[in-house]
Amino acid sequence: xxxxxxxxxxxxxxxxxxxxxxxxxxxxxxxxxxxxxxxxxxxxxxxxxxxxxxxxxxxxxxxxxxxxxxxxxxxxxxxxxxxxxxxxxxxxxxxxxxxxxxxxxxxxxxxxxxxxxxxxxxxxxxxxxxxxxxxxxxxxxxxxxxxxxxxxxxxxxxxxxxxxxxxxxxxxxxxxxxxxxxxxxxxxxxxxxxxxxxxxxxxxxxxxxxxxxxxxxxxxxxxxxxxxxxxxxxxxxxxxxxxxxxxxxxxxxxxxxxxxxxxxxxxxxxxxxxxxxxxxxxxxxxxxxxxxxxxxxxxxxxxxxxxxx
Amino acid sequence: xxxxxxxxxxxxxxxxxxxxxxxxxxxxxxxxxxxxxxxxxxxxxxxxxxxxxxxxxxxxxxxxxxxxxxxxxxxxxxxxxxxxxxxxxxxxxxxxxxxxxxxxxxxxxxxxxxxxxxxxxxxxxxxxxxxxxxxxxxxxxxxxxxxxxxxxxxxxxxxxxxxxxxxxxxxxxxxxxxxxxxxxxxxxxxxxxxxxxxxxxxxxxxxxxxxxxxxxxxxxxxxxxxxxxxxxxxxxxxxxxxxxxxxxxxxxxxxxxxxxxxxxxxxxxxxxxxxxxxxxxxxxxxxxxxxxxxxxxxxxxxxxxxxxx
Numbered sequence: 001x002x003x004x005x006x007x008x009x010x011x012x013x014x015x016x017x018x019x020x021x022x023x024x025x026x027x028x029x030x031x032x033x034x035x036x037x038x039x040x041x042x043x044x045x046x047x048x049x050x051x052x053x054x055x056x057x058x059x060x061x062x063x064x065x066x067x068x069x070x071x072x073x074x075x076x077x078x079x080x081x082x083x084x085x086x087x088x089x090x091x092x093x094x095x096x097x098x099x100x101x102x103x104x105x106x107x108x109x110x111x112x113x114x115x116x117x118x119x120x121x122x123x124x125x126x127x128x129x130x131x132x133x134x135x136x137x138x139x140x141x142x143x144x145x146x147x148x149x150x151x152x153x154x155x156x157x158x159x160x161x162x163x164x165x166x167x168x169x170x171x172x173x174x175x176x177x178x179x180x181x182x183x184x185x186x187x188x189x190x191x192x193x194x195x196x197x198x199x200x201x202x203x204x205x206x207x208x209x210x211x212x213x214x215x216x217x218x219x220x221x222x223x224x225x226x227x228x229x230x231x232x233x234x235x236x237x238x239x240x241x242x243x244x245x246x247x248x249x250x251x252x253x254x255x256x257x258x259x260x261x262x263x264x265x266x267x268x269x270x271x272x273x274x275x276x277x278x279x280x281x282x283x284x285x286x287x288x289x290x291x292x293x294x295x296x297x298x299x300x301x302x303x304x305x306x307x308x309x
Numbered sequence: 310x311x312x313x314x315x316x317x318x319x320x321x322x323x324x325x326x327x328x329x330x331x332x333x334x335x336x337x338x339x340x341x342x343x344x345x346x347x348x349x350x351x352x353x354x355x356x357x358x359x360x361x362x363x364x365x366x367x368x369x370x371x372x373x374x375x376x377x378x379x380x381x382x383x384x385x386x387x388x389x390x391x392x393x394x395x396x397x398x399x400x401x402x403x404x405x406x407x408x409x410x411x412x413x414x415x416x417x418x419x420x421x422x423x424x425x426x427x428x429x430x431x432x433x434x435x436x437x438x439x440x441x442x443x444x445x446x447x448x449x450x451x452x453x454x455x456x457x458x459x460x461x462x463x464x465x466x467x468x469x470x471x472x473x474x475x476x477x478x479x480x481x482x483x484x485x486x487x488x489x490x491x492x493x494x495x496x497x498x499x500x501x502x503x504x505x506x507x508x509x510x511x512x513x514x515x516x517x518x519x520x521x522x523x524x525x526x527x528x529x530x531x532x533x534x535x536x537x538x539x540x541x542x543x544x545x546x547x548x549x550x551x552x553x554x555x556x557x558x559x560x561x562x563x564x565x566x567x568x569x570x571x572x573x574x575x576x577x578x579x580x581x582x583x584x585x586x587x588x589x590x591x592x593x594x595x596x597x598x599x600x601x602x603x604x605x606x607x608x609x610x611x612x613x614x615x616x617x618x
């Protein structure tokens with residue numbers, strides 16, 4: 001594995017955590033988005049892309065309970081886009097989200113690229129010293145929760161691949177699924193609340209997908225997990241386009257929802273009453289093994305491995 | 310200008326400066342390098358490229374008198390390179406320079422790109438609170454200095470374009486020029502010394518070239534400058550390949566030497582005795598105008614504009 005080879009996985013959390021002073025730590029995260037690998041220009045708009053370039057980094061800050069403060073944004077823009085209003089519209093989407101969360105642009109660059117658009121976003125944030133919520137601190141017996149609904153971004157991606165496009169003029173029943181993919185919303189307020197209230201025992205954001213990200217959490221915490229299939233909050237609009245088992249597969253494996261996955265000790269569960277979160281299972285002592293169970297049977301869930309019962 | 314439109318030039322210095330605590334500021338700089346725009350793979354080696362990806366950012370830290378501490382490195386690697394030892398060799402060059410300066414890799418990613426290699430490097434550093442050396446604080450009458458010799462990187466670039474390649478087996482007279490281009494050395498110790506000794510009144514690194522970077526300094530400081538052509542320290546190896554006037558043009562306009570350009574008040578000039586620096590002129594009250602003078606006449610020097618006397 002290339003990341004372990006260069007010590008990048010020892011970092012292990014959504015953000016790097018550096019001691020800033022005796023009361024605060026500095027959180028930092030960096031994401032590179034490359035055209036035709038991470039996005040397609042004809043699937044999105046420049047504004048959505050500017051939003052998403054920042055949102056994916058803000059989600060990493062959210063996953064540690066932090067508050068985003070500044071960003072360095074570098075974009076490499078090919079010639080054909082340079083001559084359009086692309087850059088204007090990209091920044092307008094970026095700044096709309098940045099202003100919403102009080103994030104200040106402190107550096108970066110706009111340069112030419114050869115033929116593909118390249119975006120690199122670094123975001124820095126604050127968190128109380130030693131209080132960032134890590135992946136490595138879940139305990140067997142802790143309940144597992146997620147924010148929001150899952151699988152929408154994966155369903156939206158498949159719709160985009162099949163030619164669907166977000167409609168600004170009509171309220172289409174695929175619009176929300178496409179938005180989950182092209183304009184994800186970082187869960188900053190929930191992430192912060194889970195830290196300030198000392199509620200979550202561990203946390204990660206759902207970028208790779210529930211099965212993969214839960215594996216990251218289990219590996220770092222040296223625990224296992226048991227998920228109740230019926231409890232997974234499937235994005236309700238998926239059922240307009242997909243059969244039930246495919247909806248569950250998207251919710252379990254699909255990436256880029258940018259919701260939060262976190263664990264909570266029994267005594268703190270009542271503190272979650274006012275939040276839009278769903279209990280989906282429990283951490284176990286069965287190290288690095290994730291079980292997915294329904295009323296009838298239980299399967300072992302490999303990372304990205306759910307097919308069907 | 311695209312940078313001013315989005316507030317990127319208000320940033321104005323080589324690094325963003327953020328207050329860290331009451332005694333220290335955080336310096337941050339970000340550089341994106343794109344294959345076939347910023348480098349060509351057949352002109353360099355993976356090790357040199359790893360070195361340069363970090364060196365350009367370290368040079369920005371040096372230009373503010375800072376000490377580099379951490380880096381986030383993201384690279385997007387096309388398929389054909391993925392299957393070679395490229396990544397190994399790239400990181401080996403990166404870490405060799407990082408270890409030399411005590412820089413810790415705290416994050417980043419290795420991902421796939423379509424067909425071009427993309428590198429984004431963010432480096433953070435420390436500087437005493439309020440003591441970062443800025444571009445905006447030169448005064449008319451201050452002497453202008455540069456470190457090292459100039460034009461080597463531009464001469465090396467032209468040699469690369471003409472088919473010359475660095476020789477590991479023989480001591481070729483073009484080797485040092487090629488190294489200036491493919492393996493620049495950030496001037497961290499000089500930069501730090503100029504800050505700790507309260508010697509420099511302003512500073513910038515020579516990335517765009519003397520004429521352009523001096524214009525940046527003059528604009529930010531609301532001053533002008535007068536450069537003595539005979540005092541400009543031209544890289545000695547250029548004369549093996551170029552006529553005298555072309556050598557001067559490379560030293561005045563050529564980018565990527567990553568030396569330091571700084572100003573010093575009269576009373577501090579004696580403090581520079583032990584350093585490899587050259588006095589090349591004086592800041593003037595002739596706002597935003599750069600004069601280049603020799604024994605015979607004086608020309609006005611536009612950014613990147615020197616042709617010949």
